[in-house]
Amino acid sequence: GDSVTQMEGPVTLSEEAFLTINCTYTATGYPSLFWYVQYPGEGLQLLLKATKADDKGSNKGFEATYRKETTSFHLEKGSVQVSDSAVYFCALKGSEKLVFGKGTKLTVNP
């Protein structure tokens, strides 16, 4: 079945550092790919998405490119802030339901 594997955490960075969180997927067909973020004490929020190969999703300085050849959707940000501290989930949607990775906890220190 469909599955998502993402980088084990936790990840701890200093403010203004570069962030990469790796995500790879296994799916039949051509799924849509998503990054969701969960801030402490809050629900899941859609961060960005891409619906077809070579699409780049971007939001709030975060970017991810749908790479069909490597079945990847890595999340990047050039300069993280303390307010980016959260848990990040990579997900795919092949049919109706979302399939999530286990999440990566990011802590950004000032």
Add this chain to the structure above:
Amino acid sequence: DTGVSQDPRHKITKRGQNVTFRCDPISEHNRLYWYRQTLGQGPEFLTYFQNEAQLEKSRLLSDRFSAERPKGSFSTLEIQRTEQGDSAMYLCASSFGGTNSYFGPGTRLTVL
């Protein structure tokens, strides 16, 4: 705020008791989803509705679990004879026509 709401936010119950959770989706959304999230894991799909019809159920949804969406608006998720393994965050999400899913804050269930 017209986002997805869930009630209650927290529920503590004793093993063997029944519990019911409610989800109110975004008003124009015709699809409603339930997920379960345990500590350190990503959310796992349980079931979804299109309007009032329940179209798919995960194998995770044992016979003790039942979900309804009687008028195609709010939904309830009931767990009968709760077990300690049912302790988790229960998440509801809604979408219009299978586009972006918007999640509620979740109901955290603790079974003692």
